[in-house]
Amino acid sequence: MFPGTHRTGGPVQKEVVVSVVEDRVLTQDVFEDLARHAIRAEEALRMEFVNGKLGVKALPDGDHGRIIEWLTRLCMQADPNRWLYPEQGLRIEAYRKGNARPDGSFARSGAFVGQGEWASPDGVLMVVEVTSYDEDTDRRDRVEKPRAYAETGIPVYLLIDRDTCEVKVHSQPDGVRYEQVVTVPYGKTVTLPDPVGIELDTEPLKNWTR
Numbered sequence: 001m002f003p004g005t006h007r008t009g010g011p012v013q014k015e016v017v018v019s020v021v022e023d024r025v026l027t028q029d030v031f032e033d034l035a036r037h038a039i040r041a042e043e044a045l046r047m048e049f050v051n052g053k054l055g056v057k058a059l060p061d062g063d064h065g066r067i068i069e070w071l072t073r074l075c076m077q078a079d080p081n082r083w084l085y086p087e088q089g090l091r092i093e094a095y096r097k098g099n100a101r102p103d104g105s106f107a108r109s110g111a112f113v114g115q116g117e118w119a120s121p122d123g124v125l126m127v128v129e130v131t132s133y134d135e136d137t138d139r140r141d142r143v144e145k146p147r148a149y150a151e152t153g154i155p156v157y158l159l160i161d162r163d164t165c166e167v168k169v170h171s172q173p174d175g176v177r178y179e180q181v182v183t184v185p186y187g188k189t190v191t192l193p194d195p196v197g198i199e200l201d202t203e204p205l206k207n208w209t210r
Contacts, residue, residue, distance in 0.1 A: 026054060028097050046087065049099040051144045057101060058132035063208040067130050067160060068103055070204055075106055078198045083109050084128065089118040092152040094175075096120075100148065104128035106156075106196060125195045126156035131163055133210075146170055150178045156196050165209055167202050169193070 028049065046057040060068075072084040084104040092098045099118055106126040112119045127149055131137045141159060149157045150173035157170035157178060165186045170178035171193045184190045186205045192198040 026052070028091075028099065046101055047099075048101055048140075050092070050140065050148050051098070053144075055136060055140055058134040058137075060103075060130075060132070063162075063210075064103075064130050064132065066208050067205065068128075071104065071128060071160075074198065074200070081109050082106060082125070083111075085112065088112055090121045090124065090127075090152075091118050092121060092154075093148045094151045096152070098148055100127075100145065102127040103130050121152050121154055124154050126158055126192065127154050128158045128160070130160045133162070137163070146178055146181075147176070149173070151175060155194075156192055158192065160205065162209060165205070167200070167205070 026049070046059075048055045048057060068084070068086060072086075075082060075084045084106050086104055087101045088105045089099060089101050090105060092100045104127065105121075105124050106128070107123045111123040129141045129145060131141050142161070146157055146159075150170070153173055153175065155171065155173065159168040159170070161168060167184050167186070167188075167190055169182045169190055169192060170180070171182075172179040182190060184202065186209070187203050189199055189201045192200055
């Protein structure tokens with residue numbers, strides 16, 4: 001355990017983790033040091049630093065994992081020289097002062113070789129988030145991350161929203177926001193625009209809903 005945390009028969013509690021840094025200015029350096037200690041104490045603890053706020057990602061359930069598996073196969077079939085990397089840490093936002101762990105980062109094979117836990121997003125063509133059933137999803141995946149990924153200049157942000165049963169494709173980042181957002185319900189086909197260049201049939205997502 002790292003100082004200020006405890007177990008209650010499950011993962012380290014989010015509220016206790018946040019209390020560790022209450023009396024400190026949470027800079028990127030402080031966050032990354034905290035995240036290193038946190039994952040050593042609890043391997044399932046996945047921390048992020050978006051919009052100047054500490055966040056803890058919910059653990060993926062079985063349907064979440066199946067969606068990522070499905071999408072990974074589609075990406076590989078489209079181009080075997082590119083890969084959907086699960087949960088690769090990225091430095092994001094303006095001036096790269098934030099830290100995110102997208103559910104998937106689509107990039108060429110070997111894009112992150114030689115980089116550490118928090119990699120440069122320069123070679124990332126698309127980031128993917130699949131919503132989890134937790135209280136922070138609305139703010140984090142639907143509001144803060146679209147802005148953060150657009151500031152970073154990542155060409156495409158794919159959000160698979162399991163609450164609304166919709167897929168949202170964000171593209172054309174202008175350094176502040178994504179200028180184009182296309183929303184389709186599960187069952188429709190949507191284009192993941194260049195540089196991704198994949199037609200995504202979302203019908204299978206109906207199999208993995210509550």
